[in-house]
Amino acid sequence: MHKAIATVSVSGALEEKLTAIAAAKFDGIEVFDSDLVASPLRPVEVARRCADLGLSIDLFQPLRDVEGVDPQQFPQTLRRVGRKLDVMEQLGATTLLACSNATPSAVGDADLSAEQLGAVGDLAQEHGFTVAFEALAWGTHINRVSHAWDLVRRVDHPSVALAVDTFHLLARGDDATALHGIPGDRIAFLQVADAPVLAMDVLQWSRHHRVFPGQGSFDLAPVVAAVVEAGYRGPLSLEIFSDVVREADPHVTALDAMRSLLHLEEELRHRWDGAAAGPDKPQRPRIELFDPPPAPSEVEPAFVEVATHGPDLDRLLAAMGFHVAGRHRTKPVTWWRNGGANVLLNGAGDLEDRWATAASRPSITGIGLAVDDVPAFAARRSALLWPGLPLRHGPGEAVIAGVDSPTGIHTFVTGRPGQADDWQRDFVAVADPTADGEEEPGAGWVGIDHVGYAVPFRLSEAEISFHRTLFGMLPGAVSEFTDPRGRVRSRVMRPPTGALRIVLNVTEGLATRAGGPAGINQVAFACPDVLRAARAMRAAGVGLLEVPDNYYDDLAARFDLPAARIAELRAEGVMYDRDERGEFLHVYTRRIAGAFYVEVLQRLGGYDGYGAANTPVRLAAQAAQVRDARPA
Amino acid sequence: MHKAIATVSVSGALEEKLTAIAAAKFDGIEVFDSDLVASPLRPVEVARRCADLGLSIDLFQPLRDVEGVDPQQFPQTLRRVGRKLDVMEQLGATTLLACSNATPSAVGDADLSAEQLGAVGDLAQEHGFTVAFEALAWGTHINRVSHAWDLVRRVDHPSVALAVDTFHLLARGDDATALHGIPGDRIAFLQVADAPVLAMDVLQWSRHHRVFPGQGSFDLAPVVAAVVEAGYRGPLSLEIFSDVVREADPHVTALDAMRSLLHLEEELRHRWDGAAAGPDKPQRPRIELFDPPPAPSEVEPAFVEVATHGPDLDRLLAAMGFHVAGRHRTKPVTWWRNGGANVLLNGAGDLEDRWATAASRPSITGIGLAVDDVPAFAARRSALLWPGLPLRHGPGEAVIAGVDSPTGIHTFVTGRPGQADDWQRDFVAVADPTADGEEEPGAGWVGIDHVGYAVPFRLSEAEISFHRTLFGMLPGAVSEFTDPRGRVRSRVMRPPTGALRIVLNVTEGLATRAGGPAGINQVAFACPDVLRAARAMRAAGVGLLEVPDNYYDDLAARFDLPAARIAELRAEGVMYDRDERGEFLHVYTRRIAGAFYVEVLQRLGGYDGYGAANTPVRLAAQAAQVRDARPA
DSSP states (O other), rough: EEEEEGGGOOOOOHHHHHHHHHHHTOOOEEEHHHHHHHHHHHHHHHHHHHHHHOOOOOOOOEOOSSSSTTTTTHHHHHHHHHHHHHHHHHHHHEEEEEEEOSTTHHHHHHHHHHHHHHHHHHHHHHTOOEEEEEOTTTTTSSHHHHHHHHHHHOOOTTTTEEEEHHHHHHTTOGGGGGGOOOOOGEEEEEOOOOOOOOOOOOOHHHBBBOTTSSSSOOHHHHHHHHHHHHTOSSOOOOOOOOOGGGOOOHHHHHHHHHHHHHHHHHHHHHHHHHHHSSOOOOOOOOOOOOOOOOOSOOEEEEEEEEEEOHHHHHHHHTTTOOEEEEESSSSSSSEETTTTTTEEEOOOSSSSOOSGGGGOOOOOEEEEESSSSSHHHHHHHHHHHTOBOOOOOTTOOOOOOEOTTOOOEEEEEEOTTTTOGGGGGGGGOOOTTTTTSOOOOTTOOOOEEEHHHHHHEHHHHHHHHHHHHHHOOOEEEEEEEEEETTTEEEEEEEEESSSSSSSEEEEEHHHHHSOOSSEEEEEEESSSSSHHHHHHHHHTTTOBBOHHHHHHHHHHSOOOOOOOHHHHHHHHHHHEEETTTTEEEOOOOOOOOTTTTEEEEEEEEOOOOOOOOGGGHHHHHHOOOOOSOOOO | OEEEEEGGSSOOOOHHHHHHHHHHHHHHEEEEEHHHHHHOHHHHHHHHHHHHHHHEEEEEEEOOOOOOOOTTTTTHHHHHHHHHHHHHHHHHHHHHEEEESTTOOOOOOOOHHHHHHHHHHHHHHTTEEEEEEEOOOSSSSSOOOHHHHHHHHHOOOOTTEEEEHHHHHTTOOGGGGGTTTGHHHHHHEEEOOOOOOOOOOOOHHHHOOOTTTTTSOOOOOHHHHHHTTOOOOOOOOEEOOBBTTTOOHHHHHHHHHHHHHHHHHHHHHHHHHHOOSSSOOOOOOOOOOOOOOOOOOOEEEEEEEEEEOOHHHHHHHHHHTOOOEEEEEESEEEEEEETTEEEEEEESSSOOOTTSSGOOOOOOOEEEEESSSSHHHHHHHHHHTTBBOOOOOOTTTTOOOEEETTOOEEEEEEETTTTOOOGGGGGOOOOTTTSSSOOOOOOOOOEEEEEEEEEEEEHHHHHHHHHHHHOOOOOEEEEEEETTTEEEEEEEEESSSSSSEEEEEEEHHHHHHHHHSEEEEEEEEESSHHHHHHHHHHHTOBBBBBOOOOHHHHHHHHOOOOHHHHHHHHTTTOOEEEEEEEEEEEEEEEOTTTTTTTEEEEEEOOSSOOOOOOOEEEEEEEOOOOOSSOOO
């Protein structure tokens, strides 16, 4: 489809916007009048610049409140429209947007509105222009797509047609069925925008919190499909008003925007190709749609990568029950393993302990994910315009794909155990000196349960898009926590199938934004017996987080647990949660070199959460305890 | 009154909170259970610490959802209450807060709620405690103070009384009349919180956006007065949940909080002392209320102070029509004047031009305000716990009071022209070499119209409080603008009488927060003829902001102005606005040394705004033009 974006959807001066939009390979733009008025470029210069950049000007947005106007003032309105049509002529655009009147004084008289919109249509017709009329969700009288369509039919003018905006339509609780019976040739423009579900005034919601398709909570594909099925063949145009975008680099935003449209096209293709055959099966329209290799059907966590190491980190891993399982054939990478839990230490060899210098502190910089088809993933990554990491593969080594998330998390995509692209093939096995021969199956920990990292608010939508568009992962509900210095909002991304869980800790405040360590700061391993694991770690000298006694008193008030159970949890510093489906036990290490901490957890029954009720206590304890986890 | 604050209203760990609260001279606290549970201090240790700090524990908040509970689950609820009462016993508190049930499953049966709240009351009575029952504004069935009072009456238990929270009461649209007929001895606790008017879900509103009294939009004094007039003599306790406070320094917050209560007491005193005598005049209760000297009745702008100078700045001021009017008797301060507009250049003498080094760039660091009684202001400042600036006064010099606003603007308070404390007395007059003898009255500019400065979002409430509590200034409506790199929200503070206007430009985003210059970055002078002033400045080589041609085309569309009028505005780069009351013409200099800009404006008729419609164009032009305003 022809892909466009409104100039208001990226930041900067008009010239910067145009450059960024063209660089992201958009086909066209909507020109916002406010961007034009504030620009030193005259309309003809904008037209020339767009032509040079290969961008069509698909829409001009200069009109507000042109119907439902006090008849006394309407001549002044028409004068204003006339002036703007002159500008539009210079701009070389042919479709202009008119929104429903949203002023408190708007007159609620359908005949008057029809007469006035018709008069605007007459003026547009003189220039050969089309007026696309849109119902703002907060329009005084006309605020649903059905109202707008009623008016367009009533006007019955060859130069007046309907504009559909997914935000306005969905924000009012309508869905694709609201478009039934509207012929495609009467739809002059299609704008797409998503938004998170927020309980706030719809005007504020629309002006500040729109996001690109796939980043919010709206189901856009059915609406876009309905418009296309009706016969609309015009642009698919993004119109996003967002406080985040207003501060972002326009080049980053434009790329993010393009990816959202590519993903939307992919959804449309699935919709048309995937629907079961039958009399109701919608016919796939003859339009070009983005067609990359599909997202992996199943994603499993494979390993975490720690960027540096030294004897202290080795001692700590050993104290946590890990042992060296292998050494990379060609790179200075050591594979540490505890049952199904894998940690790769990637360093410059056996260096002296460098924890003292911040620059060389160990930090978890990457995560390995196992999928069925690595080359297909790499092709998908490239089609979605995500630059790949330049990974070197020695002859005969597994081909691993790499890509950085917007916040800079190295994401390595590997084959499944035993496959050609399995990362384990690149390691020379080392026998576990503590094991008597062969390692028992099922011994040790289960594996990685989840990894968590801090995401600055301004990157949160992009980070979600990354996981969603590349891996097909879906975001869960938002949980909110307060730590002693600010607010954290957590969101878990999970694939449709596979055990991977990635926790995005979105930090909004200055303090948390500035203070939190970069990279992955939390890795949680599942284990078959947390109480035993806690005892073993403590005996081996691992510094575990001290949980306040008051917490256990509160636990006794919240849950009807036997006193002996509470006593053993208290003795080991293990936290507890329960829901209708099961129980959850977890224990935390202190921070490791100030950079990250390890959680060891046990899920009993069908418990599927993360012990959110305990998070404020954990955050307070972490703030209080800065001593390191490494064994003495 | 006994002044208290909830531990949740300041940031940090419980121990830090207690220290900050005590340092701000509070009498008592509310202990939030979540703060206690996360604390390594056991309840008896908290009690001991509070005693040491001279803080009473006025309330404990451990209970949620204790009425309207499924009868099957109620034994578990009572067990939970029992555990918490044991904690409370150790804490030494005697009043506990119970909020109305806000779970979706809450049972809407008044008899059941009364029975259950009565059972909680029985348990409390065994300990000699009182349950204060509060209606949460989002309670499932009980969400207004009248609902809560109905339940308390129905329970009819000596240990169950009402809690009043101004947020919950006002957020539901109730006012003081909702308290009519409730006897003061049945009110067990009074919590005060303010909030800005926000169209959002009331739960989110309450949890994230409460502010201290006087910082929001609620009229708290009538509600507090009604509670006190009913006979309540308990604590006046702040309960603020705020994302801003969660990130702020607890010592700064606690001081801010105390000032808000002092100001609220002052309002109460005015209310009782100021009401006209008559049969309905409320009797002033016999309670101690804060009694500082009153805020100045009239505040006028006197001067702006620029912190450094050099020949370039001198040339620029001269090119703008200023001349040297005086030199300070003892300090290296030069007084520049253009009619009624005064600029004080405060530097280390006639230095070389140092604009090239950022550290010595000229910046507007202070504003002078004229009031009737400087010593009274100084006493008020001190009573409100604002530290004064250490200003040196030579013998015979005017005594000027100084105080820094939270964002660091030096605010000098001087007497009126001709009074003993008039700042002009400290200057030796210099004859204007360009004038033929005596200066004509009425010549030159009118004076300072407004000054504006950037306020980081986290300091915006404190900055408003500063002007409000010290000077009695009131905030106007919020205007929002988008500049090429983020969103700015403007709020104008004005005194009840007097020409002073201070524009607070609240910046929320990272870019604007990081990028904007500190200090006053905008000073607007009123002048009798902007077109003439613009011509004169341009002729003298002052760099004025270039307004895009597209702006004037848009002006012609927006307003029915004669073409000649638009042509002369365009020729001089003067911007224009109009409302029902009058017209507004204004012109901007380019930035001066990257630090600030000057606006010269003219108000025609009763126009009282700031040309907000032009702000996006001005911001874009400023972003585009970095060349300096200084004459070539």
